[in-house]
Amino acid sequence: MPADMDISVQDTMVIARLTGEIDLSNAFGLEEAITSSTPNQALAVVLDLSALDYIDSAGIQLIYQLREQLDVRGQELKLVMAPGSPAADALRLAGVMGQFDVSDSLAQATH
């Protein structure tokens, strides 16, 4: 199942950029991959979903779990998705858009 993650560290932020498709077949374990690449001194994780072609409720569940794990460590989770992108559609239909710190672009999130 094609989903890729690219993680980079910028100052006190970890930027995880997801591409491809996330569903029930591959959502499991992604949050673990992100938290294990996040150093303790990082202040925030920016999850960039702009380039995702598809994400379903299993993927949204993963975002919740990721936020829970980051909360425990006192780290913030920010989401990036362009308006009208597949990720934005999915979060809107699931009715959870208002529950996250969402930016339209990576530049805006890392500002």
Add this chain to the structure above:
Amino acid sequence: VVSSPPLGAFPYSTWTDQEDSVSDGETILFYTDGLVERPGTALNQSIETLLSATAEAASAEDACSLAVEHVRPFGRDDMALVAVHYAALPAELRLRVTAEPPVLADIRRTLRRWLREQSVTEADTREILLAVSEASANAIEHAYSPAPAEFEVRASSRNGELAFVVADQGRWRNPRGEQRGRGLKVIRAAMDEVQINTSGGGTEIVMRKHLGC
């Protein structure tokens, strides 16, 4: 198509990426020179013969038979022929799939093709793919028979209304946990009408979407 040197033949070659679309009923043929090279016949002529012989191929198998029959390879050189035929999907789509998570991407891929054939907009397509994929994920999570379970995805169109059915043999269980609850919420938000029918034989999620609104 711009021709390029054979792969691996020369150490410092460059190749160009090329993209093209294949429409319903069209065939892509890959062949080695053994098929078209024969003494006394110009290469262009052999290729023309190949093109006209396979133009109306009804399937990939058909394209291969037609190619060999009409081009009549010289037979001294080795020959390989691969055909890919892009068949139109039926007006009423019916997919029978194994209840395992990796099939979700295949379902979305096939359904996207079907929706394109029904001239459904990209915005509607995305919502439909989400809903049908969520319903399918539900069927996969509820399949708990010892044998590999299967379920069915159907799609049909009538008077500007599309209907999708995901039918499994599992017993409907109310969504447990937030994730499945969210899945059902996505289905209801993406579609105009959602019905969940349960019977002794299984569970059916029927979803309807009106087009053009």
